[in-house]
Amino acid sequence: MTQDRRSFLKTTTLAGAALAVAGCADRPAAASSSPVFAAAPLSGVRWGFIGVGARGSGHVDTMLMLEGATVTAICDTHAPSLKAAVDNAAKKSGRTPQAWGADGDANAWKSMLASSEIDAVVISTPWELHTPMAVAAMKAGKHAFVEVPAALTLEECWELVDVSESTGRHCMMLENVNYGREELMLLNMVRKGVLGELLHGEAAYIHDLRGQMFEVDHGTGSWRTPHYATDQGNLYPTHGLGPVAHYMDVNRGDAFDHLVAMSTPARGRALFAKANFPPDHKWNAIREWKCGDLSTSLVKLASGRTIMVQWDETSPRPYSRHNYLQGTKGAFGGFPNRIALDVPAEELPAGVRAKMKPDAKRSNSHGWDMDMKPWFEAYDHPMWKKVGEVAAKHGGHGGMDFVMLWRVQQCLMKGKPLDQSVYDAAAWSAVTPLSRASAEQGSAPQKFPDFTRGRWRTTPPLVIEAD
Numbered sequence: 001m002t003q004d005r006r007s008f009l010k011t012t013t014l015a016g017a018a019l020a021v022a023g024c025a026d027r028p029a030a031a032s033s034s035p036v037f038a039a040a041p042l043s044g045v046r047w048g049f050i051g052v053g054a055r056g057s058g059h060v061d062t063m064l065m066l067e068g069a070t071v072t073a074i075c076d077t078h079a080p081s082l083k084a085a086v087d088n089a090a091k092k093s094g095r096t097p098q099a100w101g102a103d104g105d106a107n108a109w110k111s112m113l114a115s116s117e118i119d120a121v122v123i124s125t126p127w128e129l130h131t132p133m134a135v136a137a138m139k140a141g142k143h144a145f146v147e148v149p150a151a152l153t154l155e156e157c158w159e160l161v162d163v164s165e166s167t168g169r170h171c172m173m174l175e176n177v178n179y180g181r182e183e184l185m186l187l188n189m190v191r192k193g194v195l196g197e198l199l200h201g202e203a204a205y206i207h208d209l210r211g212q213m214f215e216v217d218h219g220t221g222s223w224r225t226p227h228y229a230t231d232q233g234n235l236y237p238t239h240g241l242g243p244v245a246h247y248m249d250v251n252r253g254d255a256f257d258h259l260v261a262m263s264t265p266a267r268g269r270a271l272f273a274k275a276n277f278p279p280d281h282k283w284n285a286i287r288e289w290k291c292g293d294l295s296t297s298l299v300k301l302a303s304g305r306t307i308m309v310q311w312d313e314t315s316p317r318p319y320s321r322h323n324y325l326q327g328t329k330g331a332f333g334g335f336p337n338r339i340a341l342d343v344p345a346e347e348l349p350a351g352v353r354a355k356m357k358p359d360a361k362r363s364n365s366h367g368w369d370m371d372m373k374p375w376f377e378a379y380d381h382p383m384w385k386k387v388g389e390v391a392a393k394h395g396g397h398g399g400m401d402f403v404m405l406w407r408v409q410q411c412l413m414k415g416k417p418l419d420q421s422v423y424d425a426a427a428w429s430a431v432t433p434l435s436r437a438s439a440e441q442g443s444a445p446q447k448f449p450d451f452t453r454g455r456w457r458t459t460p461p462l463v464i465e466a467d
């Protein structure tokens with residue numbers, strides 16, 4: 001029996017026991033009992049885009065590079081952004097996509113979705129539009145690919161799941177970080193048992209984005225800043241959490257069970273507004289910034305394992321997603337990448353052994369190994385080996401954006417399941433409403449709904465393959 005299979009069965013048994021105690025389905029069973037959804041293969045994919053601002057314009061650009069992908073329609077209510085994306089597509093592909101929304105009509109996307117020339121839609125709009133647009137896309141027969149977070153409330157999470165199941169359309173949240181070179185390598189290492197049995201993970205999105213407040217009337221800061229005034233909890237949980245959920249086989253043998261959360265006081269946004277905008281500016285008119293600067297959640301899994309999830313887009317501090325894993329054989333940490341193992345020398349990659357004293361019998365877990373080169377050589381994910389070089393040259397965020405869309409395109413054309421299911425979109429996004437509820441209730445535990453309706457116990461781990 002392979003390591004993958006063994007550890008899957010092991011966590012399945014553990015998790016099954018926990019489920020009996022916790023109680024299961026919050027909703028009636030779905031019609032299909034297959035845990036892994038795959039749609040019929042497409043000979044080519046005709047893509048529509050809703051929202052081509054900072055993020056969506058990059059998705060259009062990447063899609064234009066992919067074999068079998070055609071950009072057929074683009075919608076944005078901001079005429080200059082729409083024109084720039086349409087012109088870019090026309091120039092690079094020789095085909096001018098249909099343009100929607102140039103007159104500023106906020107409902108133009110609905111007309112676009114009626115087009116029979118679209119197979120799949122990429123949604124890169126402000127957060128509150130994600131679920132309504134993804135749901136409408138699926139109901140119009142299109143596969144939905146929606147930016148992070150996929151949903152803002154538990155009701156929206158369920159709506160995505162219900163509509164994906166009833167329409168037989170994919171709904172994937174575009175969590176690009178799962179396709180970073182480090183994250184893919186770590187997933188591969190975990191599967192090969194390098195860290196032993198996983199016990200704990202740490203995930204974060206720590207990124208000082210106060211500068212977005214200068215986008216007052218248009219752009220990311222114009223719609224994102226008001227969320228800091230009115231919301232609470234972790235508003236952007238999935239960048240760090242997505243990869244950790246994959247390492248831990250969440251929804252594929254294990255499941256998020258409950259979380260507790262707490263937030264710091266909210267200070268940074270008011271200070272930044274005062275320091276950078278006139279006293280009568282709208283940011284200074286906000287009487288209370290409700291959202292604590294740093295949110296910390298602790299997630300307990302059905303297997304008993306734990307994940308810490310942090311979020312802070314306000315404090316002055318260097319970027320981090322933590323990307324930390326503790327296993328019974330050692331630990332891996334990100335930002336900066338480092339590894340510490342307590343294993344016999346013969347279990348280490350040749351490049352690591354070459355740096356050890358010739359008579360050393362074991363690795364030393366009391367110090368970090370910061371040299372990742374031999375680890376990449378030994379454990380780079382097959383997908384990264386195949387397209388990583390091209391991705392790093394062309395794609396945003398170090399190549400992860402390219403690998404993600406390339407992989408999506410491969411899966412759609414081959415009729416394979418996607419790496420990130422609608423259940424992942426729902427469970428990862430659910431941290432936002434649950435952390436908010438916990439923070440508002442003195443850190444009271446909040447139960448995760450079981451969006452898979454119990455099928456996480458029989459869903460196999462993600463396949464590690466090149467394409």
Ligand SMILES: NC(=O)c1ccc[n+]([C@@H]2O[C@H](COP(=O)([O-])OP(=O)(O)OC[C@H]3O[C@@H](n4cnc5c(N)ncnc54)[C@H](O)[C@@H]3O)[C@@H](O)[C@H]2O)c1
Binds near residue numbers: 055075101108109218
């Ligand atoms: N995965 C990542 O690494 C990553 C990075 C940045 C942003 N994002 C996500 O991408 C999304 C977009 O963020 P952004 O920074 O590009 O914001 P943005 O403001 O630059 O772009 C949003 C676009 O949506 C358009 N829009 C708004 N309402 C619309 C409507 N009714 N119909 C059509 N178009 C409409 C706007 O005109 C704008 O061009 C957000 O959800 C954000 O969280 C993800």
